[in-house]
Amino acid sequence: MSEADAPGTTVPQAPAPSVPPPTRTVEIIDVPAHRLRRPGDLVAMILALLGVVLVLLLAVYAHRTTEGVTEDIENALPDFLERLLDIPLNLLEGLVTFLLPLLVIVERLIRRQVRVVLEALAAAVVAALLTGAGAWLLRSFAPDALVDGLAIASGTALSPAVAAIAALLTTIGSRDRRRAVGWSWNLLWIVLVLQVLMGAMSLPGALVSVLLGRALGLAARYLWGVRGERAYGRDLVTAIRRAGLDPLRIQRIADPEDLAEATAELVTTNSPIGYVTEHPDALPARAERRAEIREERGADDDGAPPTSSPAFMAATSEQADDGEPAPFSSPTPVVTLDDESAPADAGPPAPIRLRVSDPATVALAREGENRVYAVVDADGTRWDVVVLDGDRQVVGTLAAFWSTIRLKGLEQRAVVSLRAAAARAALMTYAAAAAGVRAPRLQGIADEEDSVLLVGEHVSSATTLSAMQPDDITDELLDGAWEQLRVAHDAGLAHRAITGDAILVASGRDVWLTAWENGEIAASELARRLDLAQMLALLALTVGPERAMASASRSLTEEQLVAIAPILQPVALPPATRAAARRDKQVLARVQNLLVDLIPTAQTEPMQLARFSARTVVTVTVAVIAGFILLTTLNFDQIIAAVREANPVWMVVAFLLGLLTYLGSAMSLVAFSPEKLPLWRTTLVQVAASVITLVAPAGIGPAALNLRYLQKNRIATPMALATVALVQVSQFVTTVLLLLVIALVTGSSGALDSLPSGAVLLVVALVLVAASTAFAFPAVRRWVLARLVPMLRQVWPRVVWVVGQPGRLAMGIGGNLIMTIGYLAAFQAALEAFAQSVPLTSLAIIYLVGTAAGSAIPTPGGVGTVELALTSGLRTAGVPTAVAASSAVLFRVLTFWGRVPLGWLAMRYLQKRDAI
Structure with a gap:
């Protein structure tokens, strides 16, 4: 018997030959691949522009630092090495500026991508022109500090050629997929470093040139779209x-x-x-x-x-x-x-x-x-088969990042790559299946080009909860949805995005919980409570609060129901559910009431989930813009000089008289409001408007805040608009009547003596002729009437209502008088601080013209225009130029800038009490 025939002996077998898989003909029905506007290009463009701004700020405010860094770099090379590198540098410049772009273009032409080449060339030309124009503007109009920060001995350091090359390379393709583009970028940076070393460019200038070119290239990519790298x-x-x-x-x-x-x-x-x-x-x-x-x-x-x-x-x-x-x-x-x-x-x-x-x-x-x-x-x-595309990952990354920084206690690591997104989706799908949740199984994963495919089980004969009619959703289906969520929570999983599309109903009886891509393993208690709140809100919006609450009471414990109440708020809901809740604002409130009825001890005070709200963002933005305007507009040397020369007693009087205007404005709003408003809180609203006036044209900011205040007091928007309009009209009429009364009582028209002048009459005549000519056209007439008639229809009933209540009318007129007289008295006190005085009528004319100029020219709070108009008016009234400027500046400091801190405190106080 041979050795091979011996018992227990295994004869090695030759490996089986490799056999190719069978050839298949696959039918594909798909939407053709179009050019894509990738969100990542838009984000990268914004970052490049922010980089330009940062470099310019460093060039201005850290000029010595950037100049020292540039000099250190230039001095790093000995003289003989600079001479030795002179010829190679010239060769590299020629290579980068001509040969490499040509090779990149030829490579794309070989691939028959003519459109890409034309777009890249167009972007390069635009970048060169805009950079050249920017260099000229810097030399001609930029502050000396900025020119010194960017320039070298030979002139400005902005290079149109560098910007053009950067724009061309950015537009023509990404460096990670095009080897020629990657080499071109590397050589461009080498040339720039050598030019800075040789003193041919400044460091800030080189960075700005590259960032400008890249920003323009990214803008071209986003505007025209790019050929996608997706798998098709x-x-x-x-x-x-x-x-x-x-x-x-x-x-x-x-x-x-x-x-x-x-x-x-x-x-x-x-x-x-x-x-x-x-x-x-x-x-x-x-x-x-x-x-x-x-x-x-x-x-x-x-x-x-x-x-x-x-x-x-x-x-x-x-x-x-x-x-x-x-x-x-x-x-x-x-x-x-x-x-x-x-x-x-x-x-x-x-x-x-x-x-x-x-x-x-x-x-x-x-x-x-x-x-x-x-x-x-x-x-x-x-x-x-779900296909994740790399060009869409930036959207999910930004959304996850925003959610992380906005919500407290719900930190979620944002995915930064396509593979990371696929890995998280696969992990959550596997975890849900392993936990026993009825969810589609994941069969396989593969990647190709810039796409990752997730092959999953198909749920036959299924529909989504959002696609079903409320009458077709039985109580058994509602309880089944809660059951699937309970199974997941028992395994430590949180879904984080429960919507009507994530819940499937198969064969009319089986509930599946899908879309686990945004889920979380080893979830915190707060994350699981949010799932419960999302499920309850979704069911309430789908089948009604009563049925949803009944299902929750059958499926959840009393402790879980109590835990839902404080977090049942819009910020905790997915976008789709949140939008539905905003359309039907009574649903969540009704659910809260049902929770309290079911469990009287439940605390329904909302839990602070968001670190900040949209209102906080607006407030901080207002403060930043106001601070910037304050720091860049005011001439502090002039203010200090004016304050030193002024009488402090009159300064205090002017400031107190300015505060009196808040009371007058509040009285007018309280008098004309259809609902009873507390005078003290309404006065605080007028104080808070001091901050809004810093970022809104004069008159618009306080009106917008008053409108918001009325809406918060449950006054319908049309009625609130009519009330605010009535307040503004009454203020204008009262001011004009007050001016006429002053002229009659004092017996002197003052500045009115020179009115109307010939120039004023000519301007008025031209305006009237232009208005009457335009009004003769039916289209213009319809356009004007379409905007005036609705406003008049809203205001006129309010006028009739106020006239029929003498007490309210008197209070409104009195408030307007207090406000106008307060400003006039404060203006006079500012003049008295410099031992100056003008007739009361002239003072009123100067003040009214100055504030009107601030309202006519849309600058925040009338900054600049009001000061100039007041100064010009005082000079016309005979006040010396230096005193006129000092008085105007002092008046604005005491009645505008100096009240900003009070407005900020009032706004924070009112926001905490949800009054505005």
């Missing part, structure tokens, strides 16, 4: 096969309007199935695994694959003479589909046709805003 067509088929499927049909799933341009094509491929090459001994195991999956899903193992159907063979037999598949005769595919396979005894099954109206898969595409495909493999099994 043959690349898509290759990736799906690598994920473990043997596809026969692939169809894009989306809303019907998104599929209007869908086309069909046939792709023949024999790419590997899986991540390893198939061997004969591996094929039975793979077939056995597919049989197990079919058995679990209730499919018949003996059914013939769809490729045997006559319809499919007829569709795929249209081959060209060269063996390549011919396109379908109709560019628009048949998109009706039968989601169920034929019975085993019905003969060979017809090819599965996918229907666009599949609500579950359409919701899957809508939920994550990713590409979704329905795939039928050789076994007749339907799969859902």
